[in-house]
Amino acid sequence: xxxxxxxxxxxxxxxxxxxxxxxxxxxxxxxxxxxxxxxxxxxxxxxxxxxxxxxxxxxxxxxxxxxxxxxxxxxxxxxxxxxxxxxxxxxxxxxxxxxxxxxxxxxxxxxxxxxxxxxxxxxxxxxxxxxxxxxxxxxxxxxxxxxxxxxxxxxxxxxxxxxxxxxxxxxxxxxxxxxxxxxxxxxxxxxxxxxxxxxxxxxxxxxxxxxxxxxxxxxxxxxxxxxxxxxxxxxxxxxxxxxxxxxxxxxxxxxxxxxxxxxxxxxxxxxxxxxxxxxxxxxxxxxxxxxxxxxxxxxxxxxxxxxxxxxxxxxxxxxxxxxxxxxxxxxxxxxxxxxxxxxxxxxxxxxxxxxxxxxxxxxxxxxxxxx
Amino acid sequence: xxxxxxxxxxxxxxxxxxxxxxxxxxxxxxxxxxxxxxxxxxxxxxxxxxxxxxxxxxxxxxxxxxxxxxxxxxxxxxxxxxxxxxxxxxxxxxxxxxxxxxxxxxxxxxxxxxxxxxxxxxxxxxxxxxxxxxxxxxxxxxxxxxxxxxxxxxxxxxxxxxxxxxxxxxxxxxxxxxxxxxxxxxxxxxxxxxxxxxxxxxxxxxxxxxxxxxxxxxxxxxxxxxxxxxxxxxxxxxxxxxxxxxxxxxxxxxxxxxxxxxxxxxxxxxxxxxxxxxxxxxxxxxxxxxxxx
Numbered sequence: 001x002x003x004x005x006x007x008x009x010x011x012x013x014x015x016x017x018x019x020x021x022x023x024x025x026x027x028x029x030x031x032x033x034x035x036x037x038x039x040x041x042x043x044x045x046x047x048x049x050x051x052x053x054x055x056x057x058x059x060x061x062x063x064x065x066x067x068x069x070x071x072x073x074x075x076x077x078x079x080x081x082x083x084x085x086x087x088x089x090x091x092x093x094x095x096x097x098x099x100x101x102x103x104x105x106x107x108x109x110x111x112x113x114x115x116x117x118x119x120x121x122x123x124x125x126x127x128x129x130x131x132x133x134x135x136x137x138x139x140x141x142x143x144x145x146x147x148x149x150x151x152x153x154x155x156x157x158x159x160x161x162x163x164x165x166x167x168x169x170x171x172x173x174x175x176x177x178x179x180x181x182x183x184x185x186x187x188x189x190x191x192x193x194x195x196x197x198x199x200x201x202x203x204x205x206x207x208x209x210x211x212x213x214x215x216x217x218x219x220x221x222x223x224x225x226x227x228x229x230x231x232x233x234x235x236x237x238x239x240x241x242x243x244x245x246x247x248x249x250x251x252x253x254x255x256x257x258x259x260x261x262x263x264x265x266x267x268x269x270x271x272x273x274x275x276x277x278x279x280x281x282x283x284x285x286x287x288x289x290x291x292x293x294x295x296x297x298x299x300x301x302x303x304x305x306x307x308x309x310x311x312x313x314x315x316x317x318x319x320x321x322x323x324x325x326x327x328x329x330x331x332x333x334x335x336x337x338x339x340x341x342x343x344x345x346x347x348x349x350x351x352x353x354x355x356x357x358x359x360x361x362x363x364x365x366x367x368x369x370x371x
Numbered sequence: 372x373x374x375x376x377x378x379x380x381x382x383x384x385x386x387x388x389x390x391x392x393x394x395x396x397x398x399x400x401x402x403x404x405x406x407x408x409x410x411x412x413x414x415x416x417x418x419x420x421x422x423x424x425x426x427x428x429x430x431x432x433x434x435x436x437x438x439x440x441x442x443x444x445x446x447x448x449x450x451x452x453x454x455x456x457x458x459x460x461x462x463x464x465x466x467x468x469x470x471x472x473x474x475x476x477x478x479x480x481x482x483x484x485x486x487x488x489x490x491x492x493x494x495x496x497x498x499x500x501x502x503x504x505x506x507x508x509x510x511x512x513x514x515x516x517x518x519x520x521x522x523x524x525x526x527x528x529x530x531x532x533x534x535x536x537x538x539x540x541x542x543x544x545x546x547x548x549x550x551x552x553x554x555x556x557x558x559x560x561x562x563x564x565x566x567x568x569x570x571x572x573x574x575x576x577x578x579x580x581x582x583x584x585x586x587x588x589x590x591x592x593x594x595x596x597x598x599x600x601x602x603x604x605x606x607x608x609x610x611x612x613x614x615x616x617x618x619x620x621x622x623x624x625x626x627x628x629x630x631x632x633x634x635x636x637x638x639x640x641x642x643x644x645x646x647x648x649x650x651x652x653x654x655x656x657x658x659x660x661x662x663x664x
Contacts, residue, residue, distance in 0.1 A: 073563030099562035
């Protein structure tokens, strides 16, 4: 039984379709992340769940009850905004208690709830301050406190970390995850940061131009992207998407990649997928993540299908924990992720191992994944 | 070498500063001269003014002209001074300012945070009210006041001023609330606050500067209005500006210039006080709208 269910949702502004046929379901206690580039409609989708934007057609239900058409305050939700949206004229305690005050909760109960929430978030010492006297991270906590105190059925987060500096963002990310594990409340979380999406989500919905591109677990999204957009958007550095030819031979299919100043590189696929047979002899897109393209010593020992090939290294970028090497294959730049101490030098030819277990293939026309 | 050039720079900046101050002080004196003339002559007996030296300090100080202007001077046909008309003006200005400010704030709130189809047209039409000359609305206003039975009453004047001020107050508040984050309204909606609760608890507490601007603007305009006051007031509702005119233009007796000066200052005093008390918020409020909007 899905807890939050969005079915056939459409949202138009005049003639413009902002959201097209969105279908998403998550279970109770799930962590749904809506991710996509700016302007993809993810915040609008969140606002329709909150009831801040009316929907054109479709259905949204929470715990089996339809909420479409209900006022935001009647949906039993709480929301954390990107700008935190703390009431500037009230103290931290006033901000947290405002909703309860409106609902007519007695003073002593309010104080108890404020105490409880401020203990969880460690903001007890800030309760008498105004929002303007708080730092970014503190405001973030207060905004979460205001949401927590409602004890709602669903939490909605609208890019809550995007106004924080890089280090604080990582800390707060962990904190949100810890909070979720503790409260076990269903969360819908909007972000444009795919790392946030991967680390937090139990389910990810990738949106682009108002259309749901893929909906699945982080592992599904990462390892089996439905199309080239998802493959490119999720993961950092991005997946290498290379033009190649698929050729059949005695030993099965091979991926043929053009190399500058050299013979094309042929990578035999040892564990071919039946779906690829139809594309034998055709141009397709070969997708390989940087971590599946590495030095032979560092390759995954459990992988069933590894192919090696000589590549001319153009640039070496040591990043401390890893070393990234840039080469050119199939007419495009390719990023490989090597061990930090891999012996590799720019301008030299080096053997790289392709983990073809992790490789994906796309149809160049429809951009959909074949295998 | 560098120390020397720094000396020159310092000397130059002191010199430039001195010039700026001298010029500013001269302008200030020039600007304050009329007020000086009024104050000085309102504190002289009439004989001294007749001697012709307007700028001289009084040889014999007296507050008799002030007392006369306030309570005994001949206004039109009655020797009652400006006092009853001062009260009329107060009874007119305070409600008119309060009503137009409140409604302007409400309009601004709706026009920015509860947008509806055609809201910009409505705002455009209200904006037009700022540009309509007073004279054009005289006859329609008179007709409406006649139909509602408010002709010649202070209530009627309050109504006219409140409506006429609405264009300006709406403009002020709309521009101020335009920069007010909409996410706060949404947060309050999720917290369950109603339309008026959001207005009263979230928006109004943050509106201090713009309320001050609006109140000063409206107070000054309505207090100083002469045309509506002379057109729509009855015998018991004449505002101060009209009474001052009647005082100065009375055709009988001697022209008591010292009383006229005192009366004019009395008439200007409330707007002066409003500005002095809240003037610094006025500038701040104008800036807030200008920079953010």
